[in-house]
Amino acid sequence: MDKSNLIELVARYKSGYSLEQPFYVSSEVLDTEMDCIWKSSWIYVGNTAQLPKAGDYFIFRIMEEELIIIRSNNENIHAHYNSCTHRGSALCTEQSGHVAKLICPYHQWVFDKDGTLLNARMMPQDFCHADYRLRSVHIKTIEGLIFICLNNEPPDFEPIRNGFHSYLKPYQINNSKIASIKRYSLNANWKLVAENFRECYHCGGAHPEYCKAVVGANLREDTSLIQKEKELIWAEKGLCTELVEVTPGTTSYAVRYPLRQDVESYSLDGKRVSIPMGLHTDYDAGVVGLVNYPNFWMDAVSDYIWTMRIIPVSASITDVEFCWLVDEHALEGKDYNLDELTKFWEITGDQDAKLCENNFRGIQTSGYQPGPYAAVEDQVVNFVDWCVEKLRVGLQQ
Ligand code: FES
Ligand SMILES: [Fe+2]
Known part of the structure; x- marks a missing residue:
């Protein structure tokens, strides 16, 4: 598909209907999305609890780009190209680890954690080390969440910070502990995974465990009264309740909503699965749901945080990473049982994975044509509109 075909495809897009097949299967569309969406947005890479000590690092890979996300000291985290x-x-050849210095395995040039070239052996006297520091990309953190931008001129980060900051603060992610990280590879285009996590039209049929925990998730109960009651209680505790809506051109969404009466946590029996996290003192903080396009989702309850990061590998494969965070003092075996803690999102995530893969399977057939979204899928429309607009603007350049 050449550029003029792509421009025509984008021009044919009808808001309110699912995308035409090539948006989900074409590698040319994905290449264009890489430039217009992934390389020009703030992308979620991980959290600071993954890097507790100076010298801790992990590799973040997206398509051909590979970055070393590394802590240089107590405060600073960098994103250097792994080159x-x-x-x-x-x-770095390992997926994660700890280094005192970054030493190239080829000819042993030595770099400091902040990217400074410290030693390049046998180079001439007039060799200027400062000219050869590691190349890095923009990096920002909000209360322990790490985002990078591959573009030299990144979009304004402040709207994301402003939307998320108050919701995140009580969790104290900077001092939290990783309970588990799990990675999955889905046979589905990345946008189908994103779409799936922007609506609960499917929840009643697909997620019995989720609907048992969250009032209104089945879309058959009126939640306005309980939401109002809870908001008064949360406000008294200083917990943020201000809805952050994704409006055209913005990327972040934040909300707090109630669990069912007597449900304390996202768990199979509704009971607490760890000690209250960070500044929380009880199990009544409801659920904090955060989303940032294109690749970050978080659902947090009083005693743990669950995050989801998605990364396209190809038009038909998406890498998904789940991370569970608990309070820094929570001890496995005493304060939490890993199986109990992770079961709820493993089951729910597995249900969603199957839905996304089924969706992709059907879209690949010749019988697929765009279908209409229901009114309750308005956030999916918002996401798809955002993607198509990014492509439209990018293709004009
Ligand atoms: S390529 Fe790294 S030292 Fe030569
Ligand atoms: Fe779901």
């Missing part, structure tokens, strides 16, 4: 400035070798 030596001598002849380009990858510096």
